[in-house]
Amino acid sequence: MAVYTDVSDAELSAFVDRYDIGRLQSAKGIAEGVENSNFLLQTDRAFFILTLYEKRVNEADLPFFIGLMEHLSARGITCPQPVHDREGNTLQRLAGRPAAMVTFLSGMSVNRPGVGHCAELGKALAQFHAAGADFELRRANALSLDGWRPLIEQSRERADSVSPGLASRIADDFARLEQAWPHDLPSGVIHADLFPNNVFFLGDRLSGLIDFYFACNDALAYDLAICLNAWCFETDGSFNITKGRAMIGAYEAVRPLTPAEVEALPVLARGAGLRFLLTRLVDWLNVPPGALVKPLDPLEYDRKLGFHRHAATAADYGRA
Numbered sequence: 001m002a003v004y005t006d007v008s009d010a011e012l013s014a015f016v017d018r019y020d021i022g023r024l025q026s027a028k029g030i031a032e033g034v035e036n037s038n039f040l041l042q043t044d045r046a047f048f049i050l051t052l053y054e055k056r057v058n059e060a061d062l063p064f065f066i067g068l069m070e071h072l073s074a075r076g077i078t079c080p081q082p083v084h085d086r087e088g089n090t091l092q093r094l095a096g097r098p099a100a101m102v103t104f105l106s107g108m109s110v111n112r113p114g115v116g117h118c119a120e121l122g123k124a125l126a127q128f129h130a131a132g133a134d135f136e137l138r139r140a141n142a143l144s145l146d147g148w149r150p151l152i153e154q155s156r157e158r159a160d161s162v163s164p165g166l167a168s169r170i171a172d173d174f175a176r177l178e179q180a181w182p183h184d185l186p187s188g189v190i191h192a193d194l195f196p197n198n199v200f201f202l203g204d205r206l207s208g209l210i211d212f213y214f215a216c217n218d219a220l221a222y223d224l225a226i227c228l229n230a231w232c233f234e235t236d237g238s239f240n241i242t243k244g245r246a247m248i249g250a251y252e253a254v255r256p257l258t259p260a261e262v263e264a265l266p267v268l269a270r271g272a273g274l275r276f277l278l279t280r281l282v283d284w285l286n287v288p289p290g291a292l293v294k295p296l297d298p299l300e301y302d303r304k305l306g307f308h309r310h311a312a313t314a315a316d317y318g319r320a
């Protein structure tokens with residue numbers, strides 16, 4: 001489960017006492033997630049989420065993530081709100097890790113998104129992009145084209161042990177993407193990991209977004225491409241164009257894509273597929289001994305890339 005750092009009850013109680021949020025009544029490690037350690041805390045006033053930031057989060061980036069959640073909340077996006085301690089601080093240290101407390105959002109993520117969920121997501125993504133437009137901090141995307149090369153190098157020798165031919169499929173994808181990657185698309189703050197597990201619904205309505213720890217500045221349409229990967233494929237690896245149409249249509253009802261973004265969509269979708277294949281592959285090949293977290297399947301993204309490699313235009317993704 002995704003609790004990498006142990007925290008004693010006494011440490012947690014003392015930590016909660018730094019805040020004006022009531023007294024700690026219970027604390028539970030949260031099993032979901034793979035990146036950070038998360039605890040659900042209940043005080044006599046409310047529920048909160050405590051996150052201890054683990055290996056992949058650079059401490060220097062935390063002001064960006066925390067500031068972004070505050071910025072978005074102030075602009076009507078339902079997302080966790082960082083809680084200030086009695087001295088006004090949001091960023092803390094606990095058990096030797098950087099830590100922050102945020103408000104608890106109600107709702108549930110969906111395992112198998114339907115067409116309606118994809119439309120809700122498209123609308124929320126465009127609203128998120130609009131709300132982020134005047135956010136002043138900046139963070140480069142460490143997992144864009146330049147960030148893939150070291151991941152390819154780290155995994156090249158053992159990639160074929162995961163699936164025959166995988167190393168050469170990755171090399172071909174990367175060569176094509178290096179040559180075709182667009183550099184002048186409209187950009188802004190993107191979520192960059194808006195998978196179904198990071199989106200809450202109450203009934204059929206989207207009720208909140210979480211997990212901003214990959215957020216960065218990059219092409220806005222790349223965020224849409226990530227969501228097409230994460231939401232619109234079926235378990236057999238086929239792309240559901242009805243879901244794609246619903247997502248893109250709802251996105252464009254808020255922020256129409258430019259002609260250059262429409263043209264770039266297949267390349268962006270292929271890049272997004274490669275990004276998640278690579279991070280999953282590196283994790284898969286480097287599971288620490290005794291780890292309790294099961295790594296995510298890299299080959300799910302190899303299958304999705306099978307679609308992207310043959311997609312010619314945005315129409316293949318459902319763009320009218």
Ligand SMILES: Nc1ncnc2c1ncn2[C@@H]1O[C@H](COP(=O)(O)OP(=O)(O)OP(=O)(O)O)[C@@H](O)[C@H]1O
Nearest residue numbers: 030032033034035036038049080103104105210211
């Ligand atoms: N503010 C919140 N309100 C309610 N539940 C939350 C909140 N933040 C996190 N959670 C719960 O904790 C789980 C893990 O959170 P999160 O996705 O941020 O962790 P992570 O380790 O960064 O995961 P990921 O693998 O998606 O990167 C979520 O699936 C959700 O159940």
Ligand SMILES: N[C@@H](CCO)C(=O)O
Nearest residue numbers: 034193195276280296
């Ligand atoms: N969403 C990522 C996990 C880490 O955020 C994936 O599915 O590979």
